[in-house]
Amino acid sequence: MLVLGIETSCDETGVALYDGKNKKIIFECLFSQADKHSLYGGVVPELAARDHTNKFLPLLKKGLNDSNINLKDIDVIAYTKGPGLRGPLMVGAAFAKSLGFALDKPVIPVHHMEAHLLMAKFDAPELCYPFLTLLVSGGHTILAKVEQSGVYKILGQTIDDAVGEAFDKTAKLLGLKYPGGPEIEKMSVRGKNTKDKLPRPILNSNDYNFSFSGLKTAVLYKVNELKKEGELSNQLISNICLEFQNAAIDCLLHKTNKALIDFDLKQVVLSGGVAANKELRRRFSKDLHQGCSAIYPDFSHCTDNGTMIAFTGYEKINLPNEDNKISVNPKWSLEEVDNG
Ligand code: KG4
Numbered sequence: 658m659l660v661l662g663i664e665t666s667c668d669e670t671g672v673a674l675y676d677g678k679n680k681k682i683i684f685e686c687l688f689s690q691a692d693k694h695s696l697y698g699g700v701v702p703e704l705a706a707r708d709h710t711n712k713f714l715p716l717l718k719k720g721l722n723d724s725n726i727n728l729k730d731i732d733v734i735a736y737t738k739g740p741g742l743r744g745p746l747m748v749g750a751a752f753a754k755s756l757g758f759a760l761d762k763p764v765i766p767v768h769h770m771e772a773h774l775l776m777a778k779f780d781a782p783e784l785c786y787p788f789l790t791l792l793v794s795g796g797h798t799i800l801a802k803v804e805q806s807g808v809y810k811i812l813g814q815t816i817d818d819a820v821g822e823a824f825d826k827t828a829k830l831l832g833l834k835y836p837g838g839p840e841i842e843k844m845s846v847r848g849k850n851t852k853d854k855l856p857r858p859i860l861n862s863n864d865y866n867f868s869f870s871g872l873k874t875a876v877l878y879k880v881n882e883l884k885k886e887g888e889l890s891n892q893l894i895s896n897i898c899l900e901f902q903n904a905a906i907d908c909l910l911h912k913t914n915k916a917l918i919d920f921d922l923k924q925v926v927l928s929g930g931v932a933a934n935k936e937l938r939r940r941f942s943k944d945l946h947q948g949c950s951a952i953y954p955d956f957s958h959c960t961d962n963g964t965m966i967a968f969t970g971y972e973k974i975n976l977p978n979e980d981n982k983i984s985v986n987p988k989w990s991l992e993e994v995d996n997g
């Protein structure tokens with residue numbers, strides 16, 4: 658059973674083929690538009706959509722050629738229906754529906770954040786329900802209880818910026834390139850702990866929500882203050898990166914521990930681009946509530962990719978075939994995923 662996965666929700670064009678019966682990835686092709694958007698300091702949706710239209714077919718052709726697979730051998734097509742940027746999503750949906758129509762094969766809509774989460778099951782199959790999940794990406798910061806396969810209860814989420822967005826915006830105001838997460842991580846390695854602390858917004862609120870816009874604004878004030886004394890040295894930037902990263906991780910860890918305790922859960926699955934952060938992983942293995950463990954997808958499967966869509970498509974193989982209408986759901990909630 659060969660499932661083609663198509664991911665175009667933001668600025669990565671991901672195309673992958675997954676053999677569900679043999680649990681094997683046949684090919685995974687990815688094109689990141691990061692360099693293009695770096696010029697603007699963030700993703701420009703119209704440019705992202707245009708680039709998906711240019712990159713999709715060459716990527717699919719390369720994957721098929723390299724693995725000696727014929728287009729007609731594909732059994733099912735899975736695509737990201739949402740959440741994400743409307744224009745980029747429409748491109749993936751149009752390719753998926755057109756392929757499905759031409760090949761007379763079923764087409765399965767996939768929830769992008771559920772796919773991030775399920776990728777942990779792909780890379781670490783020992784998960785036991787119920788468990789907690791912390792989904793941390795450029796568009797979302799969600800703490801949810803996974804009751805059973807496909808049944809999610811959102812416990813908390815960001816009330817303003819997503820944590821990845823805060824990494825990206827903070828990097829931009831420090832003069833680092835897009836995407837900011839990996840840049841801040843790199844700079845922070847040389848950072849020193851100083852007395853200059855940043856806030857940990859709503860750390861002690863009696864809920865499971867997050868807030869990151871105040872943290873980013875605190876960095877802005879700090880940068881403006883320091884710039885009065887001249888350009889920021891690399892050491893100063895590194896120190897700010899370290900403190901920003903620590904503050905963000907403190908917030909994520911604190912609310913995760915609160916949820917693990919309050920709901921008596923033993924496992925937390927972290928996924929989404931920010932889960933690729935090594936310091937976050939180190940802190941979650943060191944400071945997680947006693948007796949609890951954190952599970953992640955491989956580093957390469959934390960950020961957007963086509964494999965997570967193909968794998969989730971296979972998990973949802975029994976859903977009824979979608980009609981030929983090309984439609985997307987940019988604000989699709991995790992609690993509304995379809996389980997058939
Ligand atoms: O999941 P993802 O690839 O796309 C979305 O669904 O949004 O996540 C992208 C986000 C970006 O904000 C990026 O800066 C952040 O993940 N990110 C990281 C790291 N790698 C990617 N943040 C912190 N540390 C990283 N190593």
Ligand code: ZN
Nearest residue numbers: 794929930961
């Ligand atoms: Zn994502």
